Amino acid sequence: MQIIKFLAASTVLGFGLANAALLSHYTFDETTGSVAADSGPAAAPGAIGSNVVLGTPGKFGTAFTFNNDASQNGIVDMANAASFAAINASQAVTVSAWMNWTSSTDNRDTVVFLGNDTVSDRYLDVGATGGVNTANLGGVFGRTRGTGFPSLLASSGLNNGQWHHIAYTSNAATEVTELYVDGVLVASTTTPAFAFPTFNNFEVGRLGRSSPTDAFAGSVDELRIYDSVLTAQEIATLAQGPTGDPALSVASTVSFNTGGAPTTLSVSFSNTGTNQTLTLSGATPVTISGQDAGLFSVTSFDNNLAPGASGAIQLQFTPVAAGDYSATLSIASNDALNPTKQTTLQVKVADPIASVVPLSIDFGSFATSPAAQTQTFTVSNQGAAFDLVVYDLLVSGSQTFSTNTTLPLTVPPGESRDIGVVFDPEGADGNFSASLLVTTDGYNQATFTIPLNAQVKLSNPGASLVSHFSFDSEANVADDSGPNNLDGTVVGDAQRSTAARIGSGALLLDGSGDLIDLGLASGPAYTTQLVSDGDGFTVACWAHVPGSTAIDRTRFFSTYANGASALTEGWGVGRRNTGRTLVATTYGKADYLSPANTAPAAGAWHHYTYVLRNVPVNRVDFYVDGVLVDSRTTTVTGFNDPTSVGFAIGALGRSNAFEGFDGRLDDLRIYNRELAAANVADLYNSAPPLSGYDSWASSFGLDPAGNGAPLEDADRDGLANSVEFLLGASPVSGASVNLPLVTKGANGITFVYRRESAALDQGFVDAVEYSNLLSAGSWSTAVQGVNGVTISSVDLDADTEEVTVTIPTTGNRAFARLKVTAPQ
Incomplete structure (x- = not known):
């Protein structure tokens, strides 16, 4: 029987540390906190004093370092540990620990104290020897103080800064105590008739009697307390230390996202050892504890993992509702270092899962006020177990929108439901917008906001016009013909130009200090009329930005601050030329910027409209040439103080960021309502179309009424703009391209040139003239069949033809030229 018992113990020890009679096990691997965990059956954690250093290098992992402090701050105190009952019952104990120290100045330095704090000299302690006697300097000791006084001392020289395993056993039944160093028995004694103390106090780091003393200076690791006397073989195995093979590896936390239906969860683990097979051990090697343990059950697990292999533990999880759940999964195995490992299970149950489509509803544009219109959106439950409930549908904004669904x-x-939204303007016109707040019990998202929009073309947009600057008046270029009658004052060299897009005049600015000042009265006037009524407003104008401009940030219409160094309030509209973005600003804080390249390229007239919605503004619609190109929203809302600022045309007006406009502005209109898309299109279409020639000149950044006029030569290459228009050449490049070709033959000359059909369609007339003298009255026009002249043409492509003119000549010299006449 004795041999069988020994073999059983050897088998256990071969898989790891001895545990047959283990009560408490302190790894001292904590690096933070104030509690030393006890992984043994006694589960007696210790309170860590503030002068104990955690996380120092240990024999295995980390260790605790003590600083010769006999106060409560210098120890780990297990207090009335539950392990005492087992030791008192067995009248036998083994203390096992790893120690590392250098001090030898004290009489005795106690590492482990198991005692009675009510009776003097009733305790068991193990520690390092100091000045006990010369032979034992730097050694270790073990004592059991009760009836009789067995005390054991080990040889000197152990205080060498190296780790040493110390084991002390005491057996009241056999009256024998033993002291082991590094697995070897170094001392034993038999003291007849000694009795165990009745233990009720457990400390590490000092002699914890009623007057504590003999504090330890050094490090301690892997403290184990047994309620029996371990054999020499078992102690030798402890001194060898765990081999680290096999080794169970599992994540400290495993998280899952699931629906509400019962589901299988898989927790992966592996054997990171190199030689030994990992086996999950015990009657129930996988257990679950914690607050939500009852919702988990173990259905299967892999076992006998070869070195380097991985396996999984399968769990059944049955949630009761949506929310977050947690439990602790404990895995018992033959892991050499950690017989039991734990991982935290975290499960988020998202169910029901709500979704809404579409994310916005636009009823579109109507030419006249329609009867009630209905559109639907769909609410879906993508969850697996629980019903989704729609509790509320709340419309904020225009009350022309409503819902027609009974709630809840x-x-x-897995199902969906359609919800109807009704738009009924009841004869009203304008832009209508609102937000529909959908409130559900969806776990993933409880609320959804659906923007609602509709437009009814204004039947009389002129009724909402508050200012109109046509720039047609020669006497007063800043005349406001609208109801506001806020005639402006010319500042700098702002002037009227006849190169207009609509009407007879436009405002010409160079972006360098010139503008139209509408005065301080414009601040309260515009704020009252545009902002205070809460139904939004519109700013529209024609603008021509020259392709040569070097200015980036420009404003068409904006607040100004009378030369103040900073403008903290206000709003305005314009564009940024470098990135070709449209810009509107509210409250001096929020810039509504369209994406890059939304604004048209410079060099031509374009119509810009800014519809600022829902005052305080939280949305701006940008239109170019009558078409919506972008919408921007922001959470920053509000407008300027109407008593502090005025308005300007062509600049922001503050001294440190003028943002002046370089180019021409025309037909600036300001409305106190949000124009509908159809009204914006009407504004754009009300301007007469540009001629093909004007569009061509503008595309090169030329002014059709100025440097781009037909008889001008913008690039000074000797060819009038009209000639380059007909030839299909560039009026600004200065390069000689598409030039006519003249060749002389035996009987005359041949003149070949290109001709664009667009020029002919616009009424431009081309003709070839020839002469022998170059005098003013000597030129003749080449006419088919006259004086032997032949003219023919051939199409080069759909827009271009090549014309060949053959002219008979006599004499030694002949000349030919191309003449282009622009329409009147």
Whole structure:
């Protein structure tokens, strides 16, 4: 029987540390906190004093370092540990620990104290020897103080800064105590008739009697307390230390996202050892504890993992509702270092899962006020187990929108429900917008906001016009013909130009200090009329930005601050030329910027409209040439103080960021309502179309009424703009391209040139003239069949033809030229 018992113990020890009679096990691997965990059956954690250093290098992992402090701050105190009952019952104990120290100045330095704090000299302690006697300097000791006084001392020289395993056993039944160093028995004694103390106090780091003393200076690791006397073989195995093979590896936390239906969860683990097979051990090697343990059950697990192999533990999880759940999974195995490992299970149950489509509803544009219109959106429950409930549908904004669904509305798992939204303007016109707040019990998202929009073309947009600057008046270029009658004052060299897009005049600015000042009265006037009524407003104008401009940030219409160094309030509209973005600003804080390249390229007239919605503004619609190109929203809302600022045309007006406009502005209109898309299109279409020639000149950044006029030569290459228009050449490059070709033959000359059909369509007339003298009255026009002249043409492509003129000549010299006449 004795041999069988020994073999059983050897088998256990071969897999790891001895545990047959283990009560408490302190790894001292904590690096933070104030509690030393006890992984043994006694589960007696210790309170860590503030002068104990955690996380120092240990024999295995980390260790605790003590600083010769006999106060409560210098120890780990297990207090009335539950392990005492087992030791008192067995009248036998083994203390095992790893120690590392250098001090030898004290009489005795106690590492482990198991005692009675009510009776003097009733305790068991193990520690390092100091000045006990010369032979034992730097050694270790073990004592059991009760009836009789067995005390053991080990040889000197152990205080060498190296780790040493110390084991002390005491057996009241056999009256024998033993002291082991590094697995070897170094001392034993038999003291007849000695009795165990009745233990009720457990400390590490000092002699914890009623007057504590003999504090330890050094490090301690892997403290184990047994309620029996271990054999020499078992102690030798402890001194060898764990081999680290096999080794169970599992994540400290495993997280899952699931629906509400019962589901299988898989926790992966592996054997990171190199030689030994990992086996999950015990009657129940996988257990679950914690607050939500009852919702988990172990269905299967892999076992006998070869070195380097991985396996999984399968769990059944049955949630009761949506929310977050947690539990602790404990895995018992033959892991050499950690017989039991734990991982935290975290499960987020998202169910029901709500979704809404579409994310916005636009009823479109109507030419006249329609009867009630209905569109639907769909609420879906993508969850697996629980019903989705729609509790509320709240419309904020225009009350022309409403819903027609009875609430609450239940959506079973995997199903959808349609909800109707009604738009009924009841004869009104304008832009209508609102937000529909959908409130559900969806776990993933409980609320959804659906923007609602509709437009009814204004039947009389002129009724909402508050200012109109046509720039047609020669006497007063800043005349406001609208109801506001806010005639402006010319500042700098702002002037009227006849190169207009609509009407007879435009405002010409160079972006360098010139503008139209509308005065301080414009601040309260515009704020009252545009902002205070809460139904939004519109700014529209024609603008021509020259392709040569070097200015980036420009404003068409904006607040100004009378030369103040900073403008903290206000709003305005314009564009940024470098990135070709449209810009509107509210409250001096929020810039609504369209994406890059939204604004048209410079060098031509374009119509810009800014519809600022829902005052305080939280949305701006940008239109170019009558078409919506972008919408921007922001959470920053509000407008300027109407008593502090005025308005300007062509600049922001503050001294440190003028943002002046370089180019021409025309037909600036300001409305106190949000124009509908159809009204914006009407504004754009009300301007007469540009001629093909004007569009061509503008595309090169030329002014059709100025340097781009037909008889001008913008690039000074000797060819009038009209000639380059007909030839299909560039009026600004200065390069000689598409030039006519003249060749002389035996009987005359041949003149070949290109001709664009667009020029002919615009009424431009081309003709070839020839002469022998170059005098003013000597030129003749080449006419088919006259004086032997032949003219023919051939199409080069759909827009271009090549014309060949053959002219008979006599004499030694002949000349030919191309003449282009622009339409009147």
